[in-house]
Amino acid sequence: MPTKGKGLVARRNISKGERILSEKPLLISPNLSSMSVMESAIAAKLKTLSRTDQRQFLSLNNNFPGKYPFSGIMRTNAFPCGSGAVIGGVYPTICLINHSCLPNAHNNWNNELQWETIHSVDFIKAGEEITITYDHGGPSNSRQAQLKGAFGFDCSCHQCLLPPAELHDSDLRREQIQSLDDLIGEPTRIMATPDCSLKACFLMLQLLEAEFKGNAVTLIGRVYYDAFQICIIHGDQARASIFAQRATKYRVICEGEDSPETINIKSLMKTPTQHASYGASTKWRTAKGLVPKGLDPDDFENWLWREQNSM
Ligand SMILES: [Zn+2]
Incomplete structure (x- = not known):
């Protein structure tokens, strides 16, 4: 039966938003549908690595033992190099981090650095296990089926083991x-009903x-970035700039100031009209300077989310 692997435990207290780790891939490979083609492609790449790196690759967990051991290691451990990327990388330390459906850390491919980074998304106490998520969301049965199919393990995280009523x-x-x-x-x-989307x-x-x-x-x-896009598509620069500001704050926590995505959102926060969809509609048109001043926090939120009775 596949085991959970080794895991990574915090040696000290880690505050929210810290970069816990950043690592260069040991090996990058496309995720090929044919295991035999993938096996020989990885074998060729492995030959070019140092003995230490080869040993590190081979020490990684394989939840798909059988005819194609290199592809099995890749399938168990690889992280896509960016969202939706067809190539994945394996890492000596990052690949030891276990999955949780309620993770306390976040992994991200930083395309500028060409490294994978791990940031804490919660306060992590010394002695606590560091976890990230490999699942695509949804209820526990569909998460577990996806994790079993894609990575070959049965999820037994805290969230999946909640008492029945809580689960x-x-x-x-x-x-x-x-x-x-x-x-x-x-x-x-x-486009048609932006109020509903917001x-x-x-x-x-x-x-x-x-x-x-x-x-x-x-x-x-991500939700704040979606709200930003909904507003800027309809020309509302004032709300878009506030949503971009909030999206930036959360991006910095999980990816850091040097992530290209953080840099991009930060620049949209300053100049929301740079977004490619600006001007598609003028339904909600406002200038950036029209953010109301002096409102109490509840009234400000009502304005921001376009609740009734607001400006
Ligand atoms: Zn789980």
């Missing part, structure tokens, strides 16, 4: 998060907080 509530929230995520990303809806972002933030407590940093950052 049921968590599954309901995860289902809602997934359907809201689909709804927010629908371009026709953003409302969905607002609901998503409440659900993420309820489900992930303080750990939803990456997802919250």
Whole structure:
């Protein structure tokens, strides 16, 4: 039976947003559908590595033992080099980090550095295990099926082992998060009924907080970026700049100031009109300087989310 692997434990207290690790890939390989072609491609690359690096590669966990050991190691351990990338990298230390469906750290491919970085998304106490997530979201049964199929292990994280009543509530929230995520990303809806899309972002933030407590940093950052896009598509520079500011704050926590994505959002925060979709509609047109001043926090949120009775 595949084991959980070795794991990585914090030796000291780590505060939220710290860069715990950054590592250069030992080996990068495309994720090829044919295992035999992939096996010989990896074998050729392995030959070019130093003895130490070869040994490190071979010491990594393999949840797919059998005819293709190198591909098995790659499949168990590789991280895509960027979101949606077809090439993946394996790392001597980062690959030891186990999965949790409620992780306390976040992994990111920094394309500028050409390194993978790991940031804490929560306060991690000395002695606590550092975890990241490999799952695609959704309720526990679909997460577990995906993890088993893609990485070959049965998830036994804290979240998956919740008592039945709590797991049921968590599954309901995860289902809602997934359907809201689909709804927010629908371009026709953003164009036709942006109020609904923005409302969905607002609901998503409440659900993420309820489900992930303080750990939803990456997802919250994404929702704020979605809200930014909804506003800028309709010409609302004032709200877009505030949403970009919040998206930046969360990106910095999980990727750092030097991440190209952080740098990009930061520049959109200063000049929201740089976004490629600016000007597609003038439905909500405002100037950047029209952010209201002196409102109490609740009134400000009402304005920001375009709640009724606001300006
Ligand atoms: Zn789990």
